[in-house]
Amino acid sequence: MNLKTIAGIGVYIAILVATSIWVGQQAYGWLPPQASAESMLIDDLFSLFSAIGAFILLGITGLVLYTVFTQSVSRFDTSDGPHMEGNVKLEIFWTAVPLLLVFFLAAYSYQTYQQMAVRGPMDLVHLHHMPGTTPTAYAADLEPEPVEEVEVYAKQWAWSFRYPSAGVVSADLHLPVNKRVRLRMTADEVIHGFYVPAFRLKQDIMPKRTTEFEFTPVREGTYRLNDSQFSGTYFAIMTANVVVESPDSYRQWLASAAAQPAVPAENPAYSEYTNKRLKRFGGWKTIAPAPPPLVNALAEG
Template sequence: MLNLLEYCLLAVLIAIAIFISHWIGQQAYTWMPPQATAEAQRVDALFSFLVSVGAFILLGIVGMMLYSVLFFRAKPDDYSEGHPARGSTKLEILWTVAPTLLVLWIAAQNINIYNQLNILGLKQIVHLHLESPAYAQSDNPKPATEQIQVIAKQWDWTFRYPNNVTSHELHLPVNQSTRLDLQAKDVIHGFFVPAFRLKQDIIPGRDIDLVITPTRVGKYRLQDSQYSGTYFALMETNVYVESPAAYNQWLANVAQQPIETTNPVIAEQMQPPKTLIKTGWNPGLLTETIAKKAESEFPPVPSPQSL
């Protein structure tokens, strides 16, 4: 009878731990920025599951530690050694098979998310006795309503839309799949939009395509997640998700009334250093030639007016 009560109590404690773990996993959704794409929903669901699993393991370990401290403490005058631990084949199989299955399931979910993004240009096939590796592209790219070219360079984002519209802001139609063609002109950059749950490296000399489906209208922020130079922290721009009608109107307005913009990093470079002792030396002037050369190679492009 005592064993039955112990099993019932253990089942109740496990049920409580599962309930608390599930609640903590649901709270994990609030730790993230708002979901702005369909892919972000899949990422958050996986993250919530991992938080629930981690919370359940933590509660189980802490519970066993507290149980041992409360009911199996040695007496103050007891200096004898504990009983030697005996191995259990069932337990060994359990904590070997269970984590293996969990890791395989997580890997399968990650593959499904990457398939949904339809990232192209990353698969590398290395052949022996070749001077350079060959890269394989998918023969069946995922269809997309829009295609936008993303050009990253120190320290600027440039976007080329259909009808030869160019801008320093990224505009996306809501509830429509958009293919982004990521290109880097100089060094490795990182395309990172937290609300999209998307962080993709952009490698010079390689076109990397991915498909995103925005689901939430709003204004978001694109950042460079890779250290691409001294002023890489200023390499940011706005991302607007809007209705298809507003998106088409924006394209028409930009095509008719372009506005010249300047790179804010160049102005930052020209600022004199803030030091306690004035030496008259301005390191920003040393980069003036480089800045002018960059402006000549990559002239300012039209930026949209606020609608």
Template sequence: MKIAKIIGIIISTTAISAISFWIGQQAYSWLPPEAAAESQLVDNLISFLVTLGSFIFLGIAGTLTYSLLFHRAQKNDLSDGPNIKGSITLEIVWTAIPILLVLWIANYSYQIYDQMGIREPIESMHTPEIMKLAYASPQEESHQHVEDIDVIAKQWAWVFHYPERNITSTELHLPTGYRIHLSLTSEDVLHGFYIPAFRVKQDIIPNKILDFEFTPIRKGKYLLTDSQYSGTYFATMQADVVVESTDDFHNWLAKAANHRLHPANNQAASEYAYLSSQPVKSGWATVVPANPPMVNYDRSKDSY
């Protein structure tokens, strides 16, 4: 009888492990495309957490289901259950296992952040293991940094400045396969630089310049959003991130350099101006949006 129970436990554990692993692999399809080298590391961590969580859930649910089916009281049996006293061994086991799991998760998470090269936000990020992912392909041109890009967040707009070309844009253009260095700053309140497809996020502190790095590896257009609630027109704190080939990136820089500075289209400023001109006011207090930024390139006003 004991051997049968042991075999049953082994079979059940194996089945739960296989199902949990399968669910963990499905987690990759729940996320946006992996557009940066960092996203591969983060997705591996998420898959691991989903696998572990599924194993715990299925194990507990399976144990409860087994107990309900095979250890139910007989019909009309109203007697008390057996007088079971506490078990020191059991207490130690179910205390030690969660502690070990938490330490395991913490250690693995730290390894992921270490490979991403993230330390303190006010320090320049270094790039140990992540560069191997970004430049695994032999046809990549070089491993050098591109020119630094200044990112300015304000209520309610993103502004991107390329200092070497003195170009300002409302759209972030990046070359694929290169390590990108951003200098993040806020003109007013806390903002959050967050690109879901890149799996990178950095809070931006007013009057501080934060260095931030990542490596885009997949061409396409992605969304930059503000992860911090910044007030009335928070929903307008979005910008397009265009990842393109090196040639297309430099062509865009050359074209943008030929454009004179002009006010960018700013949804927050437009909505505020419209509502202010209405005879009936909403009565809701709001912060006056900053003036539209002056840029060389604004997708809404340029045809190329």
């Protein structure tokens, strides 16, 4: 291999590295705004995966295009190509490198999950129970202990949120910014999924079982909560607003909601199911939606 070839390969690799880093930086803009401390860690991981994926994709594509345009032969050439036996060094290389890459990405992903310190339904997820780990984590640095506990109820097909400290039930989830939050979630009848894209967090909610879930919102605004378990039309409309606001605004909202009487929340599935005019056009059997929950604060917007 002459010096010119080595220089060409070096330039090609440098271009690949620069382009891959650029793609990794662009990946941050492909996702919703970072609204939780955990989302920053997930975005860093996604950026790394995007950069490595871009390097592999562009590297292989460039090599294939180079071969097609520079190594072609005459269409009248019917001779066999060079006979090549197995290259042990090459086989070791293309086996070891992907294997090491997979191990690296798995270890980095696991480290990210440890830093998030998201508590889930299994003891294994409770990091302070795991040997060799400590309860202090990136996401918990803003507030070591949960300062607000919210009970989340999922039923067919509506969300409701209860604040035990104030005795308030809301159709929207209100959270104080930069404060660690603990959700105690339960479902009445089937599995539901708590998923807020801006938080980069998803947690299944099992029926008749309480699941604890912790995270730290860091950006004020209104975000969308979706039910990630999609097994029918009504699951698609089982949404709610997640309002992240300053601690002062949060306390004012709690006080205002506590002074309001409980009224039925909006439940489009229940309204449609009980609408006799609409039922004339159906006739097929479906699961009866649960009655709308009683809330002190109706959904906003």
